[in-house]
Amino acid sequence: MSQTTPGTQAADTPTAAPKRFAGMAGGARQYGIVAALVVIVLFFQVVTGGRLLQPNNVTSLIQQNAYVLILSVGMLMIIVAGHIDLSVGSIVAAVGGVIGILLVDYSLNPWLVVIIAFAVGALIGAWQGFWVAFVGIPAFIVTLAGMLIFRGVALVLVGYTRAGFPPQFLDISNAGLAGLTGFVGNLDAITLTAGIVAIAGFLLISLRSRRLNTRHGAAAEPLLLFIARVAIISLLLAVITYWIALSALGLPFVLIIVGVVVVAYAWLMGNTVFGRNIYAMGGNLSAAKLSGVDTRKMNFYLFVNMGLLCGLTAIIVTSRAGAALAAAGQNYELDAIAACFIGGAAVTGGVGRIFGAIVGALVMGVLNMGLSILGVDPSWQFIIKGMVLLAAVAFDLVSKMRSGQR
Amino acid sequence: MTDIDSPSGSPAGPILEMRDIVKKFGVVTALGGVSMAVEPGEIHAICGENGAGKSTLMNVLSGLYPVGSYDGEIWYEGELMGFKTLRDSETRGIVIIHQELALSPHLSIAENIYLGNERSHRGVIDWRATRAGAAELLQRVGLRENPNTRVSELGVGKQQLVEIAKALSKDVRLLILDEPTAALNDDDSAHLLGLMRMLKREGVTQIIISHKLNEIMAIADSLTVIRDGTVVETVAMNGTEPVTEERIIRGMVGRSLDHRFPPRSPHIGEELFRLEDWTVHHPTDPGRVIVDRASLSVREGEVVGIAGLMGAGRTELAMSLFGRQYGTGVSGHAYKRGVEIFPRTVRRAIRDGIAYVSEDRKKFGLNLIGEIRHNVTAAALGKVSRRGVLDKGLETKVAQDYREQLRIRTSSVQSPVSQLSGGNQQKVSLSKWMFSDPDVLILDEPTRGIDVGAKFEIYTIINALAAQGRGVIVISSELPELLGLCDRIYTLSQGRITGEQNRAEATQESLMRLMTMERTSA
Numbered sequence: 001m002s003q004t005t006p007g008t009q010a011a012d013t014p015t016a017a018p019k020r021f022a023g024m025a026g027g028a029r030q031y032g033i034v035a036a037l038v039v040i041v042l043f044f045q046v047v048t049g050g051r052l053l054q055p056n057n058v059t060s061l062i063q064q065n066a067y068v069l070i071l072s073v074g075m076l077m078i079i080v081a082g083h084i085d086l087s088v089g090s091i092v093a094a095v096g097g098v099i100g101i102l103l104v105d106y107s108l109n110p111w112l113v114v115i116i117a118f119a120v121g122a123l124i125g126a127w128q129g130f131w132v133a134f135v136g137i138p139a140f141i142v143t144l145a146g147m148l149i150f151r152g153v154a155l156v157l158v159g160y161t162r163a164g165f166p167p168q169f170l171d172i173s174n175a176g177l178a179g180l181t182g183f184v185g186n187l188d189a190i191t192l193t194a195g196i197v198a199i200a201g202f203l204l205i206s207l208r209s210r211r212l213n214t215r216h217g218a219a220a221e222p223l224l225l226f227i228a229r230v231a232i233i234s235l236l237l238a239v240i241t242y243w244i245a246l247s248a249l250g251l252p253f254v255l256i257i258v259g260v261v262v263v264a265y266a267w268l269m270g271n272t273v274f275g276r277n278i279y280a281m282g283g284n285l286s287a288a289k290l291s292g293v294d295t296r297k298m299n300f301y302l303f304v305n306m307g308l309l310c311g312l313t314a315i316i317v318t319s320r321a322g323a324a325l326a327a328a329g330q331n332y333e334l335d336a337i338a339a340c341f342i343g344g345a346a347v348t349g350g351v352g353r354i355f356g357a358i359v360g361a362l363v364m365g366v367l368n369m370g371l372s373i374l375g376v377d378p379s380w381q382f383i384i385k386g387m388v389l390l391a392a393v394a395f396d397l398v399s400k401m402r403s404g405q406r
Numbered sequence: 407m408t409d410i411d412s413p414s415g416s417p418a419g420p421i422l423e424m425r426d427i428v429k430k431f432g433v434v435t436a437l438g439g440v441s442m443a444v445e446p447g448e449i450h451a452i453c454g455e456n457g458a459g460k461s462t463l464m465n466v467l468s469g470l471y472p473v474g475s476y477d478g479e480i481w482y483e484g485e486l487m488g489f490k491t492l493r494d495s496e497t498r499g500i501v502i503i504h505q506e507l508a509l510s511p512h513l514s515i516a517e518n519i520y521l522g523n524e525r526s527h528r529g530v531i532d533w534r535a536t537r538a539g540a541a542e543l544l545q546r547v548g549l550r551e552n553p554n555t556r557v558s559e560l561g562v563g564k565q566q567l568v569e570i571a572k573a574l575s576k577d578v579r580l581l582i583l584d585e586p587t588a589a590l591n592d593d594d595s596a597h598l599l600g601l602m603r604m605l606k607r608e609g610v611t612q613i614i615i616s617h618k619l620n621e622i623m624a625i626a627d628s629l630t631v632i633r634d635g636t637v638v639e640t641v642a643m644n645g646t647e648p649v650t651e652e653r654i655i656r657g658m659v660g661r662s663l664d665h666r667f668p669p670r671s672p673h674i675g676e677e678l679f680r681l682e683d684w685t686v687h688h689p690t691d692p693g694r695v696i697v698d699r700a701s702l703s704v705r706e707g708e709v710v711g712i713a714g715l716m717g718a719g720r721t722e723l724a725m726s727l728f729g730r731q732y733g734t735g736v737s738g739h740a741y742k743r744g745v746e747i748f749p750r751t752v753r754r755a756i757r758d759g760i761a762y763v764s765e766d767r768k769k770f771g772l773n774l775i776g777e778i779r780h781n782v783t784a785a786a787l788g789k790v791s792r793r794g795v796l797d798k799g800l801e802t803k804v805a806q807d808y809r810e811q812l813r814i815r816t817s818s819v820q821s822p823v824s825q826l827s828g829g830n831q832q833k834v835s836l837s838k839w840m841f842s843d844p845d846v847l848i849l850d851e852p853t854r855g856i857d858v859g860a861k862f863e864i865y866t867i868i869n870a871l872a873a874q875g876r877g878v879i880v881i882s883s884e885l886p887e888l889l890g891l892c893d894r895i896y897t898l899s900q901g902r903i904t905g906e907q908n909r910a911e912a913t914q915e916s917l918m919r920l921m922t923m924e925r926t927s928a
Binding site: 350 | 784
C-alpha cells in the first residue's frame, strides 16, 4: 500500500493549496458534527411532539448525561495521545462504591467523601498509568484488565446497594440555583446572568483569537463564515439559557461543574505545553520523544487525570441515583469512546478536540433522552446508538476521501 | 490478451506512450499536459525536483489514480488503456515499486513474493510450488537467502530485491522503480543496477525515478526531465549530443547550478564539543559493540563530517549521544567547552545545547499530521510559553520567521507538514532544531530524498549555522556532499573512527578506503 495521499502531491507544487482549502478542511468537519447534532435535536423535537426541549427536560438532559460529557473529556485526551481506556465505567462503579460505604456505613461528612472520591479515582488512575507508562503494557490491555478488576472491586465493596445519602450530597446532581437571586418575569435571574456572561465570554474569546490570527497573517476563516459560526453558537447559548431559566430547577449545579471542566480542559489542550505534548505524542511518538517530551510522565499523568475525572463522575452519578450500585457505570466507557469518535477524534491518535468530543457526547445524550422519551426499548436504543456511531465515522471518512480525490 | 512473444503491438513503436496527461487536485495542477514515450526494452529515467510531478505521473500510469480522474491518453503495447486500479495495470505487466517498500515484515520472503498472487489450488496454498518458485526468482535477482526467511530479518537492500522478485513473479513487462537506491548503500546500489541491466537484456522495459544523477548517467538509455508538471525534455543518453550532469540539473531546476555547494569562508574558533572513547552496545544484544571507543571534536564555526557506510554505526553514535535514544551500556565522555556534560535524556541533551536532526524525518523527525508552526516549536516549547501556558501568537510569528528565513514553500504555517514536499519538510525539521538554539547540531543525512535545488538551500542553511559560531556535524553517505560541505571529515567503519581528514587532503577515494577499513583481526 502506498501511503502517498493525493493531497500531499497537490501541495508539493510551488503553487501550494490556497489558504481557503487549508483553513476549511479542519473547520468543515467541526461544522459537520454541529450540524448533525442540530439535525438530531430537531428530529427528536418533532417526533416527541416538542417534549425533548421542554425546559425541565433540558435540565434533566444535562443532569442525566453529565457522565458522558465529563468522561469524554478525559477519554479524548487519552485517545489523542494514542491510547484507549476501557475501564472508566468500572472505575466509576468502584469509586461510587467507596462513596456509598463512606456516606452510609461510616456517615462521613459529604465534603470529605467528595475529596476522598477524587483521591481514590486518582489512585486508581495512577495504578493504570504505572502499567502503561513505566512497564509499557498497551493501554488497551491494562484498561481491559482494569475493567475486570474494578468491576470486581465494585461488586466486593457494594455487597448490597447503599442508599439514604445526606441531602447535601444529593443536591450535587439534583438541585439547581433557581430563585437564588430572584426572578425576571418568570425567568431565573442567576441563570440569565450566567448565560449572558457565557455568551459575552465566548464572543470575546472568538474575537481575540481571530484578531491574533489575522495580526500574524495566519489563515483565518472567511469573515462571513466566522460571523455565521459565532452567531449560531451565541444563539444556541441564548436559547439554552432561556430554557434553563424557565425550568423549575434553574441552573443545575451539574451544568456549572460540566461547564468548568469543559472550559478548563479545552484551554489545557489548546493553550498549554501539556496539551501540545499530548498532540505531539499522538501524532508521532518517536518524534515527540526526540523533541524532549517525557512521554512516560505524560502517559502516567494522562491516566491519573482520567482517574480524577472518573472520581468526579462517580460523585455525580452516585448523587444523581441517590444510591451506590455495583452495576453502576456499565458501558460508560463505550459512550465516552463513541462520543470522541463521533466528535472527530482519530483512532490512530494525534487528532481530536474537546469541543468535538463534547458535541459527540451531546449527540449521545440527546439520543439517550429522545429515545427514552419516545419509550424506545433499551435493546433498540443500543442498535440505534451503534448505527449512529458507525454513520458518523463513515460520513467523516467518505467526506475526507472525497476531498482528497476531488 | 496480448502475445507474450512480441510484447509491443508494433515492434517499431513505443511500448508506452502517455499523451497530454493533465492531473489536477482541486485548483492545483500537478501535471500540466505531460507527453512521453518509452521504447520497448529500454531503461528510461525520469528526473525532476521533488514536487515536479514524477510520482503523480507514475500513479496515473499504474491506475492508482483511476481513469477519468485525469485527462489525456495512455497507450500501452499499441492499445489505449484505462486502468481503474493497480490490479488492472498489473495484469498488463506494469509493476511499480515504491520508494517506501510495501512488504509485510512478519511474512517470509516466499509469502511476500506471492502475496495477492498465491500459488494455490482452490484457495489452498501450494507451499511446494510457492517455495520452489520463490527460490528460482531469488536466484534470478541474485539474492542468496532461504525463501522461508522472514522479511524483517533482511536489510533494506535485500528487501528491495524481494520486491523485484515479486514483480518478476507477475510476468512484469514494464517495471517502474521509484527511487530504488535512495536507502541503499553503494554495494547494494551497484547490485541493483546490475540487476536492472540483466532485466533489460531479458527484455523488461524499465522506468527509473532517481535523484542520483550518476546512476542515471550509468544506466539509462533515455531520460525525461520534468519540471513543475511539464516535460522539459526527453533525451537519448547515447545520442549525438553528450548529456552531462550539469545539463540535467539545469533542466530540473530551470537554472544553471554552477556550484552545487554555496561558497563559504569558515571562521573556526575554540573547541566547542568533544567526545572521548564513546562506546555503545546493541540494545537487545548487549554483547555486540556498535560504536567502539569513538572520539571526535567540533570547534566553533566548524562543519565536521562523519562518513561511513550503512551499518557503520553513524546514526547509532548520534542517537546514543542524544539522550541515550539508542543502545545500552553507553560509556565514554562528552565535553562542551571543556566541561563534561551528561546528556542522559533528550531534555538534558537539548539543555546542553545539542540538537539532532534525524535521517528519517517521517518516522523520527516530524509530526506529519501536526501544523507546521507546532512542529517548529516542538523542541523548544519553553521559548514560546510562560509557566506552561503557550503564547500562540508568538509561536505563529516564530514559525513565520522561519518560513521566510529558510524559504519554506507553504501558503500558511497552519498547514499540516504532510502537505509539504520532502525538501520543505526537511526545512521544517531544521527550523525546529534551530529554534532550540543549540551549540552543536548533528545533522543525520540532511539531504536524503530531496532534490538538487532544495539541497543547495539546505547547504546554505548549514553554512549560515556555522557562520553563527555553532558547531555542525554532518552525517552523510554521499561523499561529494561531505567534501563540498565540511572542514574536516571523520570516517567510521564498524563502529570505529578509522580516520580524520581535512577538506584539503580528503578525496572520495581516500575516504572510501578509510570507510571500508576492516577491523584488524588482532
